[in-house]
Amino acid sequence: MTAILRLESRKRVRGSIVLVVVFALLSALYFSMFPGIQEEMEVFEDAFPAFLFDLFGIEALDTIEGFIASEIYSFFWSLLVAVYFAYIGAGMIAGDVQERRMDLTLSNPVSRESVVLQKVAALWVPLVALNVGVPVIVYVGALAIGESFDPVALAMVHLLGVPYLLVCAGIGLVASVLVDRARTARTTALSVVFALWLVEAVSRLDPAFEWIGALTPSRYYDETAILVREEYAFLDAGILTVAFLALVGLAVLIFTRRDI
Template sequence: MTAILRLESRKRVRGSVVLIAVFAVLSALYFSMFPGIQEEMDVFEAAFPEYMFDMFGIEELHTIEGFIAAELYSFFWSLLLAIYFAYVGAGLIASDVQERRMDLTLSNPVSRESVVLQKVAALWVPLVALNVGVPIIVYVGALVIGESFNPVALAMVHLLSIPYLLVCAGIGVVLSVVVDRVRRARSTALTLVFALWLVDSVSRIDPDYEWIGTFTPSRYYEETNILVHEEYAFLDAGLLLAVFLVLIVVATVVFTRRDI
């Protein structure tokens, strides 16, 4: 009953290890930079237009929390990792359909609903690996340079990112059951996630258009508020989880009704 889950989980191990290694390198780079530029951060902030800080939610760069939130989480986590999950989600079904493996899978006593749910459930591997490995790396890195994070805030910035990343994966899953070609599904998914992130960022510049960002998932995950201000938006996380469940239901219904 869980053969697909076990197989898909094994497929995610290598990518998860690579991503942890990438974040380890990035963390080492930024932590090595921080002591040397901390005292000059006021000059750095003055050199950039204020709208840049509004776009990316950058605050208090002179603190380790603000610096890491801006340099590591606001771009690499909120955008690139979101794109990764959308990319993976878009390949879950479409790759098997395109390569004719889905015919073999469905010839076994397994329902289409189970196929979708088991493939989506396999995302637990990168979710757990990254949200356990990266905070440990970040926390230890701060201690090495004589700084420290509030461990609760650091844990929450990762815990509350899970619903956001799941929504991005859910967007990919929907495209995976709608589009036959895996390359097209993946490119559409990553483009859509990037576009939503960009709309959210740009809409923050003008108060008259800020409401547009309420339709983007990244608006409901504020890494700077969590790390710097220790504000935990559990209601926003719950809303994202609800959106993810809706996306999976849509993907499951479409997949059960389509011809393979």
Template sequence: MGRRLRGTVVLTVGVSLYTAFIVWYFSLLDPEAFKQVAQSLPPAMLEAFGMQAIGSIGGFLGGQIYTFVWLLGLGIYFAYTAAGTIASDIENDRMDLLLSFPVSRSQLLLEKFASLLLPMTVLNIVVGGVTYGLVLAIGETIDPMHLALAHLLSIPYLLVCAAIGMVLSVLVDRAAIAERAAMGAIFVLWMVESAVGTAESVAWLRYISPTHYYQPTPILLTGTYELMDAGILLAGFLGLLIIAQVLFQRRDI
């Protein structure tokens, strides 16, 4: 966690600045004009980009920040970061040295994964507080409980993304391959949820995407969420982490 402190600060400041820009930009816009634009867009596009109520501050934040930054951007970031944790040590011949110490493979993998909890927690706490303060600063209102829920319920989703990266990290020997595969996997899963939303024949595909179980815009607008979805994400995270453990135990370093 100590080694991730600098990166966590940089990432948190960057996301906070982007949030500040989006909130400031909303203060310059005409909400009615945005509502008219939204009405002209296909329903599938509105759902994919979280723009169902883009004329309100909650809908605007859901579409511009929580859909792109949280679902896609941070999902890719945590999958990419996790994908390099084990694979980079194997590629650079550090894993032999690490495993020569009195530490099990299971403990090593769990502690490397646990270091990701630092940026995950700090991002949600700091950016959540910054967002709420900025919304009040421009004279708008947003329910603080809805905002807190949007951040809290994002943690199971981000854990799944990180676990996908960890599985890939123990599958391959080269960190670059694992990282690229993790980025591609999260993007494809996000696209699956977006693309099959209105296609009944392949609607079942959306259930394999973690994006399906975390919808930030409805949470921000009305506080609507399914506790079962968070449970499914947590179960998926635990399952992926167990798979990573089994693969790491069996592989030849």
């Protein structure tokens, strides 16, 4: 009953480890830069136009929390890791359909609903690897340069980020059940996630268009507010969780009605 889950989980281990290693290398670079940037913060802030700070939600760059939130979490986590989860989701079904593995899978006594749900459940591997490995790296890196994070705030930025990453995976999953080619599904999912992230960022620049950002998942995950201001938006995380469940439900509905 859990053969697909076990197989998919094993497939996610290598990619998750590689991503954690990449994050460790990037973190080492940014932590090594912080002391120098902190000393020249006024010059650094004057070098960039003000709208860039609004675009990326940058604030309190002279603190380790603000610096890491803007340099790592606002881009690497909210965009690149989100794109990674969309990529995974987009290959879940389309990849097997394209390679004719799905025919073999469905020839066994397993329902289509179970296939989708077990593949989605395998996301626990990258979620655990990233949300355990990354905060440890960040916390130790801060200590190494004589700084420190509030461990609660650091834990919350990851905990509240889980629903956001799941929504991105859900977008990929819907794309995966709509098309038969994995490359097309992945391109579609990555484009949608990036476009939504960009729309939300741009919508912050003009109050007249701020409402548009409410339609994007990144509006409900503010890593800067969590790390810098210690504001924990549990309601927003709940909204993202509901959105993820809705996307999975839609994907299951589409897949069970498809002719493969």
